Amino acid sequence: MANYVFGIDVGGTSVKCGLFQTDGTLLEKWEIPTRTENGGSEILPDIAKSVKAKMAEKGIAADDVAGVGIDVPGPVNDKGELSIAVNLNWGYKNIVKELSDELGGMAVKAANDANAAALGEMWAGGGKGSKNLVMVTLGTGVGGGIIVDGKIVAGAHGAGGEVGHACVEPEEEAVCNCGNHGCLEQMTSATGIVRLAKKYLASHDTPSSLRERGESISAKAVFDALKEGDAAAEAIVQEFSEYLGRALAVFACVVDPEVIVVGGGVSKAGQILIDGVAKYYREAAFIACKDTPIVLASLGNDAGIYGAAKMLID
Amino acid sequence: MANYVFGIDVGGTSVKCGLFQTDGTLLEKWEIPTRTENGGSEILPDIAKSVKAKMAEKGIAADDVAGVGIDVPGPVNDKGELSIAVNLNWGYKNIVKELSDELGGMAVKAANDANAAALGEMWAGGGKGSKNLVMVTLGTGVGGGIIVDGKIVAGAHGAGGEVGHACVEPEEEAVCNCGNHGCLEQMTSATGIVRLAKKYLASHDTPSSLRERGESISAKAVFDALKEGDAAAEAIVQEFSEYLGRALAVFACVVDPEVIVVGGGVSKAGQILIDGVAKYYREAAFIACKDTPIVLASLGNDAGIYGAAKMLID
The missing domain is CATH 3.30.420.40 (ATPase, nucleotide binding domain)
Structure with missing residues (x-):
């Protein structure tokens, strides 16, 4: 049973990142800029680099990470596919596959940002x-x-x-x-x-x-x-x-x-x-x-x- | 893997019963009267008797039955508990437990009738x-x-x-x-x-x-x-x-x-x-x-x- 999990919230100007224990404790949060140039092609690689850097900094092994969850401002279906995210200059994108590839096959799930916020409030917020x-x-x-x-x-x-x-x-x-x-x-x-x-x-x-x-x-x-x-x-x-x-x-x-x-x-x-x-x-x-x-x-x-x-x- | 499953639809005057293959083929259907007297206390025993009789008639062993699904005209929560079913003279009832006990511990699930109809239409009907x-x-x-x-x-x-x-x-x-x-x-x-x-x-x-x-x-x-x-x-x-x-x-x-x-x-x-x-x-x-x-x-x-x-x- 892994002890850690990452939560990534992608906005039009910055990406919010969180390192959590799997019991719901937020250990650390930080932001990186959202690079929307070139059709937003650097956004997922930037996120992967930041996650890997945090794991190295904390000495967290890959098999101690349950995975990386990511939410974006656009419609995401239950397979983790985005149809369009205007603010990120993204069209159709298989977020789960692309980010998982960047992370050496780590488990990834993706959702719409408002949907993720609802799940967050259920886990640790007003709907706990x-x-x-x-x-x-x-x-x-x-x-x-x-x-x-x-x-x-x-x-x-x-x-x-x-x-x-x-x-x-x-x-x-x-x-x-x-x-x-x-x-x-x-x-x-x-x-x-x-x-x-x-x-x-x-x-x-x-x-x-x-x-x-x-x-x-x-x-x-x-x-x-x-x-x-x-x-x-x-x-x-x-x-x-x-x-x-x-x-x-x-x-x-x-x-x-x-x-x-x-x-x-x-x-x-x-x-x-x-x-x-x-x-x-x-x-x-x-x-x-x-x-x-x-x-x-x-x-x-x-x-x-x-x-x-x-x-x-x- | 079991080959058979029963579907039971309880109405105010009759109980519709179906014997299915687990692939969705309806093998046989029949009805029994809904005995609403005495607070509807005989309804679940009657259903259990009818299911057991059908198994005996067809020579179906208990471990070849995936279980019995039952729907009723009233609100049923996701634990299979009914709060009230006026047409059956039932108040609160733990349908899953009671019917499973009558059936020697067989797997039972319960739902509201309109909800079950929606699932049926998904499985084999307009929403297939x-x-x-x-x-x-x-x-x-x-x-x-x-x-x-x-x-x-x-x-x-x-x-x-x-x-x-x-x-x-x-x-x-x-x-x-x-x-x-x-x-x-x-x-x-x-x-x-x-x-x-x-x-x-x-x-x-x-x-x-x-x-x-x-x-x-x-x-x-x-x-x-x-x-x-x-x-x-x-x-x-x-x-x-x-x-x-x-x-x-x-x-x-x-x-x-x-x-x-x-x-x-x-x-x-x-x-x-x-x-x-x-x-x-x-x-x-x-x-x-x-x-x-x-x-x-x-x-x-x-x-x-x-x-x-x-x-x-x-």
């Missing part, structure tokens, strides 16, 4: 102790990950957990980045909340501290105003909460998770966000799922390396 | 060849099942695949059997379609053969009228198709299946139903999932015994 989880990540966009029986649901096209593109408002006329209309991402991402806020302020006379911000309004400003009792912020967050709570209730009808984890930058608003969402979730949820806990993610930017590493451990 | 599937069953109610990596997603409360209670119309005022409002079941079950039809006919002047039926209108009558070019039936089926197609698109964002299977009595309308639903599915689906095939279930009432048996075979 569960094996079935829905995670939604509220950032610039809305991502997500579904964990069933301790494993990522990658999906037939690597689109498992793409819950940000669930249509929650068929009548919406604005177009989502994905080309559809009325996606959850358009309502509950950081930019989506700003959109809801601007729409609300333009169509209501409610006095609000948010008006002074004009164009510089942000999701954080909306939640800050809510905490100060701002009536417009209350209405805006209510709309956000309705969309997200109802959507989570639908997802729960599909996979009936033990726990729902909310992460991403927007979730820094804290428990007040969870309370609002939970209210609408419980209204709309199927009776058997009404008490499913909704919790904050707790690993922040480390969720990816945790989840990537966990893929190698049963 | 896939390992990741969403099934929706349009009957008196709307049930469903989710298969990930060849296994039923039972869910933390046995509510995996309870897609009939996804809220698709938050503004709906009529109450669903589950106590919520605007469930998919209220729009797309056999009774839901009748409800849509009555509402449509009451609020439009469109001439329609459906009007002659008065109160005796049925989902079948609506689809029959559609096939005859009835304009009101077209509008009613369009509304049904919008609800179901959009809901399936949301489910696909969650688990990204290889195939979506539509079964149940309403699906006897055939390909014209699939075509209507697929149109709205493709409009609303995330780009990676737009081409996911939507197909008709093909096992009819045998889906349950197939899926129950399949649980014992990897």
Whole structure:
């Protein structure tokens, strides 16, 4: 039984690397730059070099490493094949095979970054102790990950957990980045909340501290105003909460998770966000799922390396 | 390696039993009555007797049987525990343990009936060849099942695949059997379609053969009228198709299946139903999932015994 495992989280500007014990203890983390030039051809070799250097530094033998888990910003199927990762200048890539070859045949598993974050939160974060989880990540966009029986649901096209593109408002006329209309991402991402806020302020006379911000309004400003009792912020967050709570209730009808984890930058608003969402979730949820806990993610930017590493451990 | 496996599908009036080869060939099927008296205490002993009698009749040894799979009309978790099955007069029951004890320790697995039907359709029906599937069953109610990596997603409360209670119309005022409002079941079950039809006919002047039926209108009558070019039936089926197609698109964002299977009595309308639903599915689906095939279930009432048996075979 190996004692170590690596978790690698590839972003558009830097690669986060983690060396873990197989019991989930993070021993060390570091970053290397993501070299996207030449079609990103150096990214995997750079990662392999960094892993090998860390093993040499620590005196870790190859047979004491369970393997290397890697996540990337793009759709990865359950065979570890990526179809495209625009931010890395990658097209189709068999990540598992290429990285394993660079590492002398070491075990490698690959996943989408949001899916890995969900697995990380299950292993060591907000969903610790569960094996079935829905995670939604509220950032610039809305991502997500579904964990069933301790494993990522990658999906037939690597689109498992793409819950940000669930249509929650068929009548919406604005177009989502994905080309559809009325996606959850358009309502509950950081930019989506700003959109809801601007729409609300333009169509209501409610006095609000948010008006002074004009164009510089942000999701954080909306939640800050809510905490100060701002009536417009209350209405805006209510709309956000309705969309997200109802959507989570639908997802729960599909996979009936033990726990729902909310992460991403927007979730820094804290428990007040969870309370609002939970209210609408419980209204709309199927009776058997009404008490499913909704919790904050707790690993922040480390969720990816945790989840990537966990893929190698049963 | 055992050659035989039993699949048992327990309904409120009869128990369907199937003897299969482990390669999926159905050798024989038969029914026994469901004795619901005395809290349904005889149901599992009756099943055990019937299985043992069939083994004796065919000269099948216990070690040549992979096990017995059983499905029931109620929520079953991934340990094979039922919380309640009203139609069987059962409350909490550890089905796996009780039936295995009756069978001298033989391997037993248990599932919800709609979930087993989904697994059956994956093994030998409309979803044959896939390992990741969403099934929706349009009957008196709307049930469903989710298969990930060849296994039923039972869910933390046995509510995996309870897609009939996804809220698709938050503004709906009529109450669903589950106590919520605007469930998919209220729009797309056999009774839901009748409800849509009555509402449509009451609020439009469109001439329609459906009007002659008065109160005796049925989902079948609506689809029959559609096939005859009835304009009101077209509008009613369009509304049904919008609800179901959009809901399936949301489910696909969650688990990204290889195939979506539509079964149940309403699906006897055939390909014209699939075509209507697929149109709205493709409009609303995330780009990676737009081409996911939507197909008709093909096992009819045998889906349950197939899926129950399949649980014992990897």
